[in-house]
Amino acid sequence: MSEIKLMQGNEACVAGAIHAGMRFYSGYPITPSTEIAELSAELLPKHGGKFIQMEDEIAGIAAALGASLTGIKSMTATSGPGFSLKQENIGYGIMAEIPIVIVDVQRSGPSTGMPTSPSQSDIMQARWGTHGDHSIIALYPASVKEIYTTTIRAFNLSEKYRTPVILLMDEIIGHMREKIDLEELKDIEIYDRKKPTVPPDKYLAYKVSENDVVPEMAAFGEGYRYNVTGLVHDETGFPSGNEVVADKLLKRLINKIENNKDDIVTYEEYMLDDADYAIVSFGAISRSSKVAVNELRELGIKIGMFRPITIWPSPEKQLSELSKKVKKIYVVELNAGQYLLEVQRIVSGQCKIGKYGKINGEIITPQEIVSFIEEDIYA
Amino acid sequence: MPSELITNYFRTETLPHIWCPGCGNGIVTRAIVKAIDNLNISKDDVCIVSGIGCSSRAAGYLDFNTLHTTHGRALAFATGVKLANPKLHVIVITGDGDSSAIGGNHLIHAARRNIDLTTVVFNNSIYGMTGGQYSPTTPTGDKATTAPFGNIDPNFDLCELANAAGATYVARGTVYAVNILEKVIQEGILNKGFSFIEAVTTCPTYYGRKNKKGSAVDMIQYLKENGVMYSAWQKMSDEKKIGKFPIGKLYSKERKEYTEQYQMLIDSLGKERN
């Protein structure tokens, strides 16, 4: 039986989250992410889960982190201003290694900006928004179906690597409705956090066993009484001011992500096999770029598109390879040039780099990209 | 030889604690543990959630499920813990600045929801961890490092605030009247709803020294002389009340508890938890 329906991006995020096992949502209403809260409020109690509208954005992520410690998969969703407010507790989740998914449906900024207009200007906030040295996982789907599958993946990665995972969206993909066949997606695999394999008296809450990437995680109330803190801590979970302990912990938190890029990084390559030029683009704008690639090919320009689905950690190896193959990479993004900086860092002079961005709250159209690149190549 | 209370409920390997000589925080922490012990609750079923500040370090010393969170956010984390697992007895340890300045919003909303949390505010009238700045409970006119000429801010009465916001059990104790403190914490844990306990404690290092309050003993002596049982307080004239404050249970009321209401919603939608 097929279950084909028209579904909104924000709706697909909730459907994917519930598929992944989300049973707790706490958040605060903000355009253009509000439908995620609304649908969670309706669906979670029907699945035995809990929804709570908190008093502010900070409480929204705090409650989700608290819930996750009881062994329940938790999520919160927001947009630009709220994403800024959540940053401190994203850092807490990183430090205390608490799985949680934070959705950011990007809108135009800074500040209140244009609340109903799209943007991709939280790319760097997703990477560096919380203070301190850290690594982060941020995923960015581009269609309703992919929002569903990527939300599941966000939960799986957060459970596997015991870390907050940011699911980036934008107003365009969050609000648009597209066809989705849920039947086709029903068998996607779910990953649950690894529970302790030792009895409580042998349990060290922050010790990584051999062959594991992260410590085994007990739920509060299961008999494993341990301490969780945002302070630098040793393997027992208790605070430490020791520089050796600090160095070991912070490097472990960074490396558990950076050393597992092959598992974490996903991307799409479109028409790149024979390409002389490449566009790097993601989210809603990658759809404009794809149409532009088709049209530029009709004009005789051998061009393709590289679309990172994992924005952070960035597909460093793949982008570096790409830069050896093509004459020029165009970074096309709905901001003033954020991922551009990462691409420049990776490409490091191996090919030329061009950029096309926009910050007036309107989508970048395929025609704009075509004219820009055509002019640039024939100039 | 430490008392059984210490060996049974403290993570002795984490001691000694970081608090200054004369600090009342240890007394309040012990009172919390005594209340739990009196009620005979399993340690596995207790979750202590704290924020940031001197008081919030208590969580790490205690042998429960302990969660030392970010500044001001203990109640928000605790709300998530409690709603996700209502079987846990969730006790929030926080300070005056943590709960009523940076976390003031969470305090009024946790009280409004009447979620079953027991909040113990260690009120020492100052930001101790950062070195003696004035807090929302520093009495008007008192000095602090950020109020070198005396504090012009009016101060909060935290119990009145919690009561007005909807807490269903509100009490005050001091680090002098320890028996009362234990008793009200115990009653707070038993109350099915949001319980708020103000534990008036001493900071001789910053608040005391800045305001010439004398030694730790002098400060505790002050609490002894000015903390008046609520039953007696009610009979006092307004004139006599000046400079004094009521202790013991101040308010209690019946209201629906949040997590029970949510469970009723789930049950009415007719699905069992997966």
Place this chain on the structure above:
Amino acid sequence: MKQYEIRLTGSGGQGLITGGIILAEAAILDGKNALQSQSYGPEARGGASKAEVIISDKEIVFPKITECDLLLALTNVACKKYLKSLKKGGILVIDSSVDKPDRDDITVYQIPIIETANEKLKKSMVANIVALGALNKILNLVSEKSLENAVLDRVPKGTEELNRNALIEGRNLIV
């Protein structure tokens, strides 16, 4: 079938976004691809409202409409604002309360959508469904059965008959 792009415009509260969703759902019921999007201001009622629907047999890549094949305008403000985005040779459907614009490169249908909802059906809120009935009569984009099913799936219980009639009355506005 080529990709067909429709823009439904008017003021907030006229049900145009719901109308767009219904049209897209009808296309999916027919086995086609559809993508619906919208833009709106902060006001839920009264402000300018725009819903977009793209219908195609193939994958729909770019999610927005630059130039549309059909423009529905229920208010003068919306018509003035979006008229220039209607393709040469495109179709304009306007309510009879909207002034006929000065463009001779398009086909114009000026029909009493709002009046039909208000007077004949006695319910102003079904203007969107009347409009859908008329649009589909003009374009024949989706099957009548799918459109009716999509309408009945979205509208509040107890209003099925009213909405079915709204579709019929809309269809009858096109001769």
